[in-house]
Amino acid sequence: MIKHILTxxxxxxxxxxxxxxxxxxxxxxxxxxxxxxxxIDGMHALDFINCASKGTCPNLAGLKATGANYLEASTSKPSxxxxxxxxxxxGGSPRTEGVFYDVAYDRVLAPPTIDTGNGLLHGACTPNVAxxxxxxxxxxxxxxxxxxxxxxxxxxxxGIASIDPNKLVRDPYKSCQPVWPWNFPRTNTIFGVxxxxxGYVAWSDKHPSYASVSGPSNVAGPAGSILDDYYSPEIxxxxxxxxxxLPIPVTSSGGQQTTSCSPLPDQTAVSSSDDYTKSFTNIxxxxxxxxxxxxxxIKGQKSSGGAGRVPNLFGMNFQSVSVNQKLIHKGVSGGxxxxxxxxxxxxxxxxxxxxxSIGNMVxxxxxxxxxxxxxIVITAKHGQSPVDSSRYQGIGVPSGSxxxxxxxxxxxxxxxxxxxxxxxxxxxxxxxxxxxLWLGSACATTQAVNLLQTTSLSxxxxxxxxxIFSGNGIAQMFNAPGYPxxxxxxxxxxxxxxxxxxxxxxxxTYSGSSKKLAEHGGFSHDDTNVILLLSNPRLxxxxxxxxxxxxxxxxxxxxALGLDPTALQAVRIEGTQTLPGVFSDSHGDGHWDH
Numbered sequence: 167m168i169k170h171i172l173t174x175x176x177x178x179x180x181x182x183x184x185x186x187x188x189x190x191x192x193x194x195x196x197x198x199x200x201x202x203x204x205x206i207d208g209m210h211a212l213d214f215i216n217c218a219s220k221g222t223c224p225n226l227a228g229l230k231a232t233g234a235n236y237l238e239a240s241t242s243k244p245s246x247x248x249x250x251x252x253x254x255x256x257g258g259s260p261r262t263e264g265v266f267y268d269v270a271y272d273r274v275l276a277p278p279t280i281d282t283g284n285g286l287l288h289g290a291c292t293p294n295v296a297x298x299x300x301x302x303x304x305x306x307x308x309x310x311x312x313x314x315x316x317x318x319x320x321x322x323x324x325g326i327a328s329i330d331p332n333k334l335v336r337d338p339y340k341s342c343q344p345v346w347p348w349n350f351p352r353t354n355t356i357f358g359v360x361x362x363x364x365g366y367v368a369w370s371d372k373h374p375s376y377a378s379v380s381g382p383s384n385v386a387g388p389a390g391s392i393l394d395d396y397y398s399p400e401i402x403x404x405x406x407x408x409x410x411x412l413p414i415p416v417t418s419s420g421g422q423q424t425t426s427c428s429p430l431p432d433q434t435a436v437s438s439s440d441d442y443t444k445s446f447t448n449i450x451x452x453x454x455x456x457x458x459x460x461x462x463x464i465k466g467q468k469s470s471g472g473a474g475r476v477p478n479l480f481g482m483n484f485q486s487v488s489v490n491q492k493l494i495h496k497g498v499s500g501g502x503x504x505x506x507x508x509x510x511x512x513x514x515x516x517x518x519x520x521x522x523s524i525g526n527m528v529x530x531x532x533x534x535x536x537x538x539x540x541x542i543v544i545t546a547k548h549g550q551s552p553v554d555s556s557r558y559q560g561i562g563v564p565s566g567s568x569x570x571x572x573x574x575x576x577x578x579x580x581x582x583x584x585x586x587x588x589x590x591x592x593x594x595x596x597x598x599x600x601x602x603l604w605l606g607s608a609c610a611t612t613q614a615v616n617l618l619q620t621t622s623l624s625x626x627x628x629x630x631x632x633x634i635f636s637g638n639g640i641a642q643m644f645n646a647p648g649y650p651x652x653x654x655x656x657x658x659x660x661x662x663x664x665x666x667x668x669x670x671x672x673x674x675t676y677s678g679s680s681k682k683l684a685e686h687g688g689f690s691h692d693d694t695n696v697i698l699l700l701s702n703p704r705l706x707x708x709x710x711x712x713x714x715x716x717x718x719x720x721x722x723x724x725x726a727l728g729l730d731p732t733a734l735q736a737v738r739i740e741g742t743q744t745l746p747g748v749f750s751d752s753h754g755d756g757h758w759d760h
Contacts, residue, residue, distance in 0.1 A: 198702065198726045199539040202460070202527065203481030203719075205254065206520055206697060207247065208488030208550040208686065211237050212507040214697045217517050225525035226699070229542060233701030234748045238713040241548050243643065244600055245686050245693040248303060248378070250547030250716070251371070251483075255355040255379045257720035258736025261644045263351045264662040267596045267687070268304040268375070271586060271604040272335065273649055273661040275299050276342060279332040282306035286333075291342035296653040296661070298586060299335050303347050303375040305402040307333040312438075316374045316400045323470045325396045326388045328374035339652070348380035348391050353735035355381035356479060356720050361392045363729055365478035368395035368463055370456040372485055373402075395477070397459045397469035401452060401485060402441040405430055410454040413522035416447040416515065427451035434496060442485075444681075446500065446512040449489045450519045456482040457523045464530045476536065478727065483547065484523070490516035491550040492684035501555040501683045537703060541726045544699040545716055550684045551599050551692035552673040559671075561630055562678015571628040572676040573601040573668040576621055583608035597676035598687035601668035604647075611636050611665050618668060630674030635667040700748060710747045718745045 215237075217223035218230065242253040242260060248268035249260050260266050269284070276297035277289030284306030291297060309330045310317025316328025334344035357367045358381040369379050376398060383390035407428040415423040418431040427448075430436055435445035442452040459469035460482055468474035490500040490513040500512040509517065524544070531537040552558055561571050569575045574597055577584040586606040596602040605614055615636050622631035640647065640663065648659020670676070672692070675685040686693050696716065721731030722744045732738050 197539050198541045200478045201541045201543060201723050201726060204544045205483040205547050206487050206544065207483050207485055207547050208491050209546045209697045210549050210695050211239060211697050216507050222514060222518055223521040225521045225528060229699060229701035231707050232703050233699060233705045234708050234710055236698040236710045236714050238711060239696055239698035239716060240694045241696050241716045243689050243694060245548040245688060247547045252351050253717045254545060254719050255357060256351060256353050256736045257717050257734045257742040258353055258740055259717060262353060262736045262739050264660060265351050266602060266662060269596055270301050272301050273298045274653060275301060275345060276336045276338050278334055282333045283308060283311045291336045291338050293338050293342055295338055296649055296655055297338050301335050303350060303378060304373050305400055307375050308400055311400055311402060312404050314399050314403045314406060323397060324399050325374055326377050326391055346390055347375045347378040349382050351378055355379055356723050357381060358392055359724060359729060359733045360479045366394050366475045368477040368480040369393060370397040370459045370469060370482040372483060373400060374398045395469050395474060399455050401443060404438055405436045405440055405442055405448050408451045408455060410451060410458060412450055412454055413526055414519055416450060443489050446490055446493060446495055449486050453484050453486050460527055461530050464534055484520050486516040486519055488550060492682045494681045494683055499683055502553050505554040507553050542701045543719060544697060545719060546696035548686040549693045549696050550686050551688060551690050552684060553692045555683050557673030558683045559630060559674045560678050561674060561676050570678060572597050573618055573629050574603060576617055576629060577609060577614055580617055581608040599670060599675040599685040600688040601676060602664040603666040605665040614666060630670040631668055632671040633669045640667060708747055712746055714745055717742050
């Protein structure tokens, strides 16, 4: 067994020593050899309470009977998928990681060589100078975002091979080389630590760019990722028939019950303007692709089949709950019916689907004789707001105007150059149910805040502004905005931190979409409170009401596998603690007391 406790000084030496034992199984706690990490994007602790009490998620409830259930778990702020996932796998917040959104801004990095699929325009990269550019780590950096495999070569299911390096932002202080997704976060991750310790690591997610879970590497190009198996069918591709079978029936657009995804059950959402997020049921077919990848891996195969190895760390994200929380499709609304989180029929069906899929993972672990030695961790990258769907208010472009009533729109109305990036490289600002604002030269922070404050205090608060953060109000949560010292520019600070953050009133979003009734990204309880459940058949059930953070998942996973949590750089920087009440080692013998 890898030694359970390592001194900080011994971390590098110990990691180097175990890296030669590539075939050696990790072994921590009560004989834990692997961790299955699941993100049910959007799922609140309240959703779990409701479905468990009503018997509509029996498999999740069964996992709760042998583990720890955290009622007050909070995801990252902002609560977007990119910082949310980074928090879970690194133990670090945006303060340390510099990851604020999958679409954001960096005052140092330079634009890509060619335009991205989502509108980040190409531009010049001047070496050894702070250039400034929007950043994008979503479907827009795919070779071809309209294809399920992201445009990877024929026969490749999708993954790192789907990323077009010419669409990646560039680092002017590293010879203008593209910044691959795993080099955008600033610290290592559990995937890197476990891989270095001789473990086999795998992940599956919604975009090829979410190979960011790998963590930073000095190796150039695609070889920089340490993931042994990565599967990422593009969620925003044009929907096509999928050769998968759903675990429970859905109602097709023809009114028939079916479990087949060939053809897709909802034929009203398969046009070139659709993607898998535009349908209550097609999204379940999409998620089943990744579920099947997990089932293959449990059987010792690669995600797409063929010879592989059972991973020591593996997992995926589900999108079905998130989509069904916020979608309005063909006059039918997802979301909730009241303030206590009673799900509508589409959302209830999505939760049942996820539960049945996890049940299949559990039964496959059992049939392979792996269940007792597997820790299952279930959480979410983000929540969704509002739970009370009646409070939803989408703020967009008013009739007769071309500029939104959002905070960004207010500043643009004042000056077209008020926001960074400039119009020639525009991909921002970032606005969902939060507004992240990076300012251009035409606006001083104080001036911009005064404009927003005037709007928020008016009788007609058209932007639905709840709270404005700037100056020390931002520096309390994140590094102060500015430039790294090596650029020679002032103010000195973090090149990725927004100048202003606007948190709107609960229920307000800035999408202006008539096809949504919720969104995420913000700071509210509905945005940030998520399910967090740790389960293993050797654990006793416990409910933890202490407030915890999803950043604590990462060091807890390392502890469970017998590795030192402080091998994670963000854990050392932020002092991130392991989750309380489960894996204490008061006897110092390397085994859990609980």
